[in-house]
Amino acid sequence: MRDHRRDGVPRGNLPLELDSFVGRGAQLAELARTLDSARLVTVTGTGGVGKSRLAARAAARRSPRDGVWRVQLAPVRDEEFVDYAVVEALGLTDHTTRLPRETLFAHLAERELLLVLDGVEHLVDACAALVTDLLGRAPGLSVLAVGRRPLEVPGERRIPLPPLGPEEAVELLTVRAGQRNVTYGYDADLDEDHGEVRELCRRLDGIPLAIELAAGRLGALSPAQVLQRLDDRFRLLTGGDRAALPRHRTLRTAIGWSHELCTARERLLWARLSVFAGPFDLEAAEYVCSGEELPADDVLDVLSALLDQSVLAREETSAGVRYRMLDTVRAYGADWLAAAGDAHRLRRRHRDWYVGLATWCELEWFSPRQGEVAARVDAELPNLRSALEHCLSEPDGAHLGQYLAGSLWFHWVGCGRLSEGRRWLEQAVRLDAEPTAGDQSRLKALWVLAHVAILQGDTVPALAALQECREEAERSANPTAVAYAEHRTGCLALVTDDARRAERLLRSALRRYRDIGELNSNVLMCQVELAMTRAFQGDLREAVRLSADVRQVCEDHGERWARGYALYVLAYAAWSDGDPVHARALLADCLGGAHRFRDQLGSVLAVELLALVTLAEGDATEAAVLQGAAGRMWPSVGLPLFGSAHYNAPHELCEAAAREQLGDERYEDCVRHGARLGRREAVSRALRRPGGAVSLPGPRPAGRRSAAGSQTPKPAASPTHRGGETAG
Missing domain, CATH: 3.40.50.300 (P-loop containing nucleotide triphosphate hydrolases)
Structure with missing residues (x-):
């Protein structure tokens, strides 16, 4: 980019x-x-x-x-x-x-x-x-x-936009053919074939895509041979009246001509690849498009041939090499796939691949590959949406759609896509009004839907989904769903300022997780939320012990997302102990990770606390600027919910002290300045150490501790993971 x-x-x-x-x-x-x-x-x-x-x-x-x-x-x-x-x-x-x-x-x-x-x-x-x-x-x-x-x-x-003029069309064909000569070995001098080249461009009506496709053939054919083959096809489709050929038919004819020059297996792969809604990787193509006529081991060679002929394009992304088709070329392949009667089968294979991908990504989210997983799902989102659409449109696809929407919880929640996630989850849950007993897919969709709604500040539908999930889970004796329903109910109590009830529910959920052997980012977040309830009730020592344990487990497993929230609690405790240097180091790590994952809640909580730390460092002006930046971020989180007495305490403390030092007019000016900062600008500013440069810290290898980490109390054994009694 x-x-x-x-x-x-x-x-x-x-x-x-x-x-x-x-x-x-x-x-x-x-x-x-x-x-x-x-x-x-x-x-x-x-x-x-x-x-x-x-x-x-x-x-x-x-x-x-x-x-x-x-x-x-x-x-x-x-x-x-x-x-x-x-x-x-x-x-x-x-x-x-x-x-x-x-x-x-x-x-x-x-x-x-x-x-x-x-x-x-x-x-x-x-x-x-x-x-x-x-x-x-x-x-x-x-x-x-x-x-x-x-x-x-x-x-x-x-x-x-008209087609290219004659000279521009010739130039494009010459340039693109020259680029391909290095790879494909066609050594003829196009200047010697100038008449055929000009005629070829005229027959293609100067349409760049058609010219690109023709240039892809000049590795094997001379301009005269290309012209002859194209001329035969034009005559066939237009009755010989080339002068009256409409441009849209010219393009389709050029694509069809390129299609006819493909081998049978190249045409087959072209048609099958049309089921992808966006860029795809080689592994996906090998699974979705292979079969008796095209073994998986041969897909790469055939795909490479389509790449050589400009039917496909190759691109580098943050998730690795991807291939894509232009929409016009994809539509042509889709027509052939439908004509062959194979579209439904290929769409199901496409769906199955992306359901499997989502399953793998959910498991790998709790690993050192968390950042890779986030980038992978971002890159695959068009295809994941297509798979969801297919699941939810099939008469028998409700359960699979619920499973897929629920399995992507980490993307909806951890990577800033709550609104889209809620749309898919609500569609999935509505499709199955009478679930079968113990249907894990529907129960998962329900607690994920509740989690998303909680984070959006929409408590009524969240509570309804949790009640339905809990009742059905108990009726069907599903301990996993009971644990998640209880956990999210405790989370709802936490963000609505009922800390005592939240503590009771979260402790119970942690015991249930321990009993069933569940360990993942959700379980660790449950312990962080328990730490918050203890902090909100004044027990910072217990909050630090719980959070330090989560931090250690996260570093053992390479987990970064839940770790950021544990660092937030530890930073709050460090500030409370009068150690702004340690608090800033923890918050810089926390904010950098939240920003990379597009986690708006984690980002704004860290910025608010960094404002308070900045004030403690003696810079009331910068503290007010950061408050203004956080104020701009809060509406994207849900101020009525997370602006509660507990979550808003750092803001209120900072505002009162900064106003006293700066005066109302100067304070408001600084806040307005901060409110003009964009999200990345705000994060960069918050991470600027006093007297230092702006930096967005990168991830460290799993298992390594920061220098600041040595100042954190030694983590105690966690009952959830190591058999102790911390969470209970």
Whole structure:
């Protein structure tokens, strides 16, 4: 990704150009002029004409204060997910029950940025409504839409993109063929075949995707041979009237021609790969697409051939190498898959792979690979959504859908996707009004739904889901579900200020976890929550003992997420003991991890406590700035819930002392300054040590202790994990 930065803060997510940009000088200039004078510009044109590439090139040349952000809409199939896709692209996190559009209103209201909506044609109504609302609420926002159809909203300026001119088309074919010569060994000089090259580009109507596909064949065929084969197909489909050939048919003909030149196994893999909703890796392709006609061991060779022919593209991501198809190419393969009568079977195989992936990721979340798991699920989200859709649309898919939605709890809760998770969980639970006795999938979906609702501050539906889960779990003698229901009920009591009841329920849940041998991030969070209840009741010694034990277990297993909350409790105790240096070290570790996981609750709690630590270090001005930054973050968490007497105590203490030192006017000025900071800016500022530089600490290898850790009391044996009596 192109990472525009100001003061170390990212200012966009435009993809880096992996190959040269050819031609389009006039269109680039026109688009730049139009973007200077209009807030909504739509680039339209036929599939494969180069709209996305042109828009990305033009957008990269702009420098609005808050950056350029691209939203890829091709993988989005449901109009309800358009808003979520924009929220995700902007890197926003919202734990509340607010609709994603409200989150966008709040984020964009005072920002100056360019939003690129790429691939709007299949979601025109939803995109038009969103753009109209956003432009009306955010005066600093501009939108560059890309699609085969305009949005048809007031104020829209349209830039229809024609195919390449003759010289540009020849240049593109020559450049791309030259790039492939190194790999594929075609040594002919294209200048000697200039007539055939020009004619080939004319037959392809100057459509860049068609030219790219033709260039992929120049590793094996001469321009004259390519032209002859293409000419035969054009005549077949158009009755010989090439001059009247519509451009959309030209593209489909070019894709079909490339399809015919593929071997039988290449065509088969092309069709089967069309079931992927987004980028995929080799292992997924080998499982989903293999069969009697195409053994798994042969998938790599066939996939490589499709890559050579530009049917597939390869890209590097934070989760490793991925492959993707352009939407037009995928649609062609999907037609062939449907015609073969194999679409349903392949979608089920696709579903099964991603259910298995979610199962693996849930297990690996409690391991040193936690960061890798977070990146993997982020990369696979379009395909996981497709699998969820398939489960929930199948007559017999309710239980599997409940299992999949529940197994992704760590992603919904730990990686800042509460709103989307709740949508899937509610759909899954509604599908099965009469569960079978002891149905583990439904019970899991219920307690995960309750957990999500609790974190959103929506207590009534959370309590209803927990009651249903507990009653059914007891009726079916399911001890695991009983433990989770009791744990989450205790969590609900904790965040609603009933610390005594919370302690009773959490201790009981820990005993149940111990009895069934359960150990994972949820169990450790239960012990952290118990530590919080003790801290809120004034027993810091017990709170430290419980949290230090969690910290040690986390470091033994490489767990980072629950560890961050344990560090928060330890930091609070260190501050209470008059040791701001130790408290800051613990909070820096806590905040860095929460920010990487997009855990908004963990982030804002740490920033609030860092403000209090900063005050203790003698800097009331910076403390007030951090309070303002936290104040901007709280609405994304749920201020009515977590702004309770216990969670809000650090804020109130800090505010009272800072106001006294600075005076009301100066304090409010500092708070307003902090409130203008974005999420990453706020985190960077909070992590700036006195007199030092900003840093976002990276993860340390599992099992290693920080220097600050040596100041923490030695962890006691935990009954939950080591047979003692701490949690009981």
